[in-house]
Amino acid sequence: MTKQLFPKDILPDNINALAAYSSAKSQKLTGSTWLNANESPYSKTFELSLSDLNRYPDPQPQNVIDAYAQYAGLTAEQVLMTRGADEGIELLVRTYCKSGEDSIALFLPTYGMYKVTADSHNVAINALTQELLLEGSVEQIITAVGNSKLVFICNPNNPTGSLTTLNKISAIAKALENKALVVVDEAYIEFCPQQTATTLLQDFINIVILRTLSKAFALAGLRTGFMLTNPSVLAPIRKVIAPYPVSRVVAQIAEQALQSDAITQMRRQVTILNRAKAILLQWLEASPAVNQVLNGQGNFVTAQLKDKANIDKAMKSGLIMRPFTLYGQDNWLRISIGNEQELEQVKLWLETLGSEL
Missing domain, CATH: 3.40.640.10 (Type I PLP-dependent aspartate aminotransferase-like (Major domain))
Structure with missing residues (x-):
């Protein structure tokens, strides 16, 4: 009887050993406030024409x-x-x-x-x-x-x-x-x-x-x-x-x-998000539950918590942020800059943690 060939038997070694990238959306999480993927909180609408989808597109429009x-x-x-x-x-x-x-x-x-x-x-x-x-x-x-x-x-x-x-x-x-x-x-x-x-x-x-x-x-x-x-x-x-x-x-x-008008709107939104980020930085730096904060650029803030278990508390409450292992320590958290209502949930979470210390 011929041995059945399984996919792993023909995989190159590098693919067999590959550790796939774990994106923010790869985990099946449930929540109400999503601040884990560095997404913009702003949604947009566009006009579409779908009459020519029977034709191949321009490779580089x-x-x-x-x-x-x-x-x-x-x-x-x-x-x-x-x-x-x-x-x-x-x-x-x-x-x-x-x-x-x-x-x-x-x-x-x-x-x-x-x-x-x-x-x-x-x-x-x-x-x-x-x-x-x-x-x-x-x-x-x-x-x-x-x-x-x-x-x-x-x-x-x-x-x-x-x-x-x-x-x-x-x-x-x-x-x-x-x-x-x-x-x-x-x-x-x-x-x-x-x-x-x-x-x-x-x-x-x-x-x-x-x-x-x-x-x-x-x-x-x-x-x-x-x-x-x-x-x-x-x-x-x-x-x-x-x-x-x-x-x-x-x-x-x-x-x-x-x-041009859409780019102007984007830049206006960036200004709003950068201001919101500055406020979030103040909250994190003032929180007794936070060990240190990395004050860099981008639409996110990365901070180290004193207790990793507090990340799980946020997840269970529906506040979804991105946990990281950095510098050999697994108590880091990256928080995307969301809208005012979303960031208010972060503030409430931090206040709850502070009151427990």
């Missing part, structure tokens, strides 16, 4: 590309539209790294999809630290990066909110010319737009910027991102990307979201 190029202050040739910034990460690894030979450099703790993507393509991880990135010299960083093909800098960094200065990014890029791509993930850049690395693209061929409409643009459900870089870097990626990565519906919504 020109109206959207032109609109985002204008928004970013770049040319259309420097812009590639992707299925969220996550596809941009995957395209870079798949295009520029040799499976089983190359590595990417990360500064931990940082966004988990860099590692998952590399692991799934059998690309090694050169695990460095945020401390090295923020406090180390450029020479120390370059030595540690070694022969890594891609160097990922999440800026602002998720989940710490820390910022790497543009001077340091440019110095790293210069030292790695003709050696590696420096990938600056700007998923949260709208919350500190003056820190964008787009101004560096005119001077460095080896800088790639990843963007998304999921955060400040309040379109997490659309799964739309952009890769910004030199056309020569994009050329091989255009050969690798799926033939029709952007649906007509997504293109229609993205085009409307990038109109």
Whole structure:
């Protein structure tokens, strides 16, 4: 009798051992207040035309590309539209790294999809630290990066909110010319737009910027991102990307979201969220139940609680935030900046914890 072949018997070792990324929505949680996925609290409405869905879409919808190029202050040739910034990460690894030979450099703790993507393509991880990135010299960083093909800098960094200065990014890029791509993930850049690395693209061929409409643009459900870089870097990626990565519906919504009045509305909402964040920081810093608070950029605040059990209390009450293990300790919590009513639930939770001490 022939032995039955199970999927695990034919899986590559790296996929068999892969630890999948655990997104905020991957856990089947129940709650009433959702502050765990860095989503915008603002919903939007759009006009759609569904009469031509029998036809394949434009692989790179020109109206959207032109609109985002204008928004970013770049040319259309420097812009590639992707299925969220996550596809941009995957395209870079798949295009520029040799499976089983190359590595990417990360500064931990940082966004988990860099590692998952590399692991799934059998690309090694050169695990460095945020401390090295923020406090180390450029020479120390370059030595540690070694022969890594891609160097990922999440800026602002998720989940710490820390910022790497543009001077340091440019110095790293210069030292790695003709050696590696420096990938600056700007998923949260709208919350500190003056820190964008787009101004560096005119001077460095080896800088790639990843963007998304999921955060400040309040379109997490659309799964739309952009890769910004030199056309020569994009050329091989255009050969690798799926033939029709952007649906007509997504293109229609993205085009409307990038109109001047919509961008003005987005910036107004960012101002409101940044003010709300400042208030949340005050609450956390004043709470006796909080050990320390990371005061960084982005639409979230990450704090360490004195008692991890208090996270479970919040979850059971319907207040859903994102627990993390950082720096070897499992009592960290990332809180997305929601609307006034949502953040009021955080305040009440903190007040309850304070009264129990």
